[in-house]
Amino acid sequence: MNQFPMTARGAELLRDELEQLKTVKRPAIIEAIAEAREHGDLKENAEYHAAREEQGFCEGRIQEIEAKLSNVQIIDVTKMANNGKVIFGSTVTILNTETDDEVTYRIVGDDEADIKKNQISVNSPIARGLIGKELDDVANIQTPGGTVEFEIIEVEYI
Known part of the structure; x- marks a missing residue:
């Protein structure tokens, strides 16, 4: 199962x-x-x-x-020690290194995903590109417009 x-x-x-x-x-x-x-x-x-x-x-x-x-x-990430690693349930702030745009996402299950609330599915391309990375890492994420480089500037377990 x-x-x-x-x-x-x-x-x-x-x-x-x-x-x-x-x-x-x-x-x-x-x-x-x-x-x-x-x-x-x-x-x-x-x-x-x-x-x-x-x-x-x-x-x-x-x-x-x-x-x-x-x-x-x-x-429940609130019960885990925050080691700066991006995991399921964490809230991640990323910086687009080209445009300096900052965005914060919470990585959640498929049923919870709601882009209006900045909650993205763990199976989304952005989440897949971030999971396992750590604070200050750079993630290259495939978007419809090509590969975009993001720097992870904050990881919260809230």
Whole structure:
């Protein structure tokens, strides 16, 4: 079985979503199906078909989350000594050596990745180029525009 690396926060968010799906969304869908059934002929009952489709999505997501949580490997960097090495869960500030642009990323699991929050997947090209490097190292990262050189200027375990 593949283990899914995840931050403690990411696992908590998945558990919250699972709880919401099971206790709020699932009962609401069941109620919508029962209500639509009362409208008679199911063949041409759009509400019934929409509710059944939504039920399929909901049950699929519940199964997906349960599978991930059963194989989750929670990595909590806040409990580790910061040795300056870029690892899963760390927050890394890098400097583009050509443009002097600074950007900070947190390296997280696929489910947690959100570029708007500067959280990048451990499987992204940037994260792969940074993992294993240390503070003050230079990383050459393949981007769509070619190879870009970044200097690691800060590594935080927060």
